[in-house]
Amino acid sequence: MSDNLLQIDPNFNDPSSFKKMADLPMATSNPYDPTTSPNDILELLPPDGSMFGLYSDPYATMVYYQPKQGNHTGKYWLNNRLEEHSFTENEIALIDFLSIHRVATRNQIHRVVFKEDDRTDKVRDFIQKCRKRGIITAFSWITPCIDGKKKPLIYGLTRVGCEAAQLLLHRELPKEYMFQPVEFTRTRGPQMAGFFYDLVNNELYSELKRIDRVISWERKPSLRLNDGTTHRPGASVELIKDRGEFLTFWIDTIRLSHDWYEYTIKVFKKTQLAFEKLPLNSQPKRVIVIVDSDSRIPYIGKLAEEYMPSVPTRFTTDERLLMGLSRETFLLFESQQNQLKRSPISFLTDEHEGMTATEYFESQSLNIEDEDDFED
Numbered sequence: 001m002s003d004n005l006l007q008i009d010p011n012f013n014d015p016s017s018f019k020k021m022a023d024l025p026m027a028t029s030n031p032y033d034p035t036t037s038p039n040d041i042l043e044l045l046p047p048d049g050s051m052f053g054l055y056s057d058p059y060a061t062m063v064y065y066q067p068k069q070g071n072h073t074g075k076y077w078l079n080n081r082l083e084e085h086s087f088t089e090n091e092i093a094l095i096d097f098l099s100i101h102r103v104a105t106r107n108q109i110h111r112v113v114f115k116e117d118d119r120t121d122k123v124r125d126f127i128q129k130c131r132k133r134g135i136i137t138a139f140s141w142i143t144p145c146i147d148g149k150k151k152p153l154i155y156g157l158t159r160v161g162c163e164a165a166q167l168l169l170h171r172e173l174p175k176e177y178m179f180q181p182v183e184f185t186r187t188r189g190p191q192m193a194g195f196f197y198d199l200v201n202n203e204l205y206s207e208l209k210r211i212d213r214v215i216s217w218e219r220k221p222s223l224r225l226n227d228g229t230t231h232r233p234g235a236s237v238e239l240i241k242d243r244g245e246f247l248t249f250w251i252d253t254i255r256l257s258h259d260w261y262e263y264t265i266k267v268f269k270k271t272q273l274a275f276e277k278l279p280l281n282s283q284p285k286r287v288i289v290i291v292d293s294d295s296r297i298p299y300i301g302k303l304a305e306e307y308m309p310s311v312p313t314r315f316t317t318d319e320r321l322l323m324g325l326s327r328e329t330f331l332l333f334e335s336q337q338n339q340l341k342r343s344p345i346s347f348l349t350d351e352h353e354g355m356t357a358t359e360y361f362e363s364q365s366l367n368i369e370d371e372d373d374f375e376d
Contacts, residue, residue: 025299036144044256046293051147053318055196055203056292058256060141062189065153067137067181074134074160082167090114090126091135092168098136098157099165100219101205102177102198105152111206127155135161137181141192154195193255200253200290201235203321211325212356213239213348215246223274231274236284241347242354247285254291254300264303272308286345287313288330290321297340301333314343325349 027045030037044058045051052058081087093113098104104112110123130136138153156179157165165171176194198219208214215238222230233250240246252271254264275283287308291300297315304313314330321329325348332343347354 025296032145032147036146038144040258041145043258046295047299048293048295050293050295052145052256053292054322055200055318056256057141057143057145057196058193059145060143060192060196062139062192062195063142063184064181064189065138065140066131067183069181070132070134070137070158071181072134073132074158077133077135078160078164078167081164087164087168091130094126094130095135095157095161095165096169098155098161099169099171099173099177100217101202102219103154103156103195104202104206105154105199107152108199108202108206109155111210116210131155134158135164137179139179139181139189141189154199193257197234197253197255200318200321201251203318204251204288204290204316205235205237207321207325208237208239208348211348211350211352212358213241214357215240215360225274225277226279227277229277231270231277233271233274233284233287239348240355240357240360241352243360245354248282250284250287252287252289254289254296256292261303264300265307268304268307271311275308275311285312287311289313289315291315291317293317293319294331294340297331297333298338301340302335304333305335314345315340 025047027042027047027049029049030041030045031049031051032041038059041059081091090113094109097109097112106123106127109127110118110120114123114126127136131138135158136155137158138155140151140153157173157177159178159180162173162178165173201219205214205217217235217237219235220232221236222232223236224230234253235251237249237251238246239249250271252267254260254267257263271287289300289304291297294317297317301313301315304311314332316330320331323329327342327344327349329348330343330345332341333339334341346352
């Protein structure tokens with residue numbers, strides 16, 4: 001099978017043609033019911049007129065699921081666990097996960113907190129217990145763009161969950177990490193765009209975790225550059241390829257809004273400047289850009305070529321990440337040939353045999369002085 005995925009209009013490289021297309025790459029058909037669709041939907045749909053990706057719907061708004069569940073039990077659970085020193089491994093792992101990544105779906109929790117061969121029922125039962133205990137809460141979303149597909153429940157820490165993170169992990173979490181479930185009866189819930197940003201990043205993270213390649217992950221880290229300024233990519237992940245081989249990737253995610261074009265240029269300019277201000281051994285090996293659809297990549301790929309020409313970039317989409325890591329996950333845009341090509345990253349596969357993150361951490365042993373060794 002050819003690695004060429006999408007042939008682009010031959011006039012695409014013409015600057016005047018590109019400027020017109022890049023400013024407004026609009027769909028010409030609407031796959032949703034026109035009687036419920038927003039008036040400006042053609043401006044935000046993927047250029048090929050396909051439906052929004054799972055985490056790409058710009059019209060989605062939050063709805064809490066069973067918001068009263070666990071409301072009066074959280075404090076009791078936390079006090080009991082503290083008094084009896086009885087936090088379970090899975091509880092600690094879940095709190096750790098959500099206190100770094102903010103939100104997650106059940107499938108993401110399965111890949112990060114549990115073993116791959118653990119039954120789905122086991123994961124579902126654990127999540128249900130955590131909700132009843134008031135550690136986490138659940139929400140989903142509604143949208144006028146109805147596609148007939150069920151939406152996943154999303155989980156985040158309650159106030160008690162955030163307090164547990166502070167006590168167990170010494171993490172003072174920002175307010176955006178704490179979820180207070182309520183019923184939005186006379187108003188719409190918050191826009192889902194910010195949550196989608198985290199969820200699609202976590203789709204990549206949970207797959208990297210599943211194949212056991214993650215050494216560390218930072219959400220929106222503040223990276224100090226050589227001139228004293230800072231840069232904040234969407235995420236920074238350190239991966240292990242093999243013993244002694246560690247690679248850093250940056251992740252930037254583009255979600256659709258009416259200013260996505262200007263926002264993308266701004267992000268790419270900052271990334272190029274940061275790349276130039278870092279020594280070679282501190283530069284990311286790749287910058288992964290997550291977009292809403294394959295048909296958006298040529299426009300964003302051309303912007304990447306113009307505004308961050310020094311940065312090695314790969315593209316992927318919501319739907320490609322949801323299919324799991326494979327040869328199909330990452331794409332390269334080749335402007336000279338006007339095409340997208342598959343660009344597999346060899347060590348990010350199930351078949352790669354290099355040292356894993358688990359093996360790396362297990363090589364670090366605790367070696368402390370015994371109290372009896374101290375002399376008066």
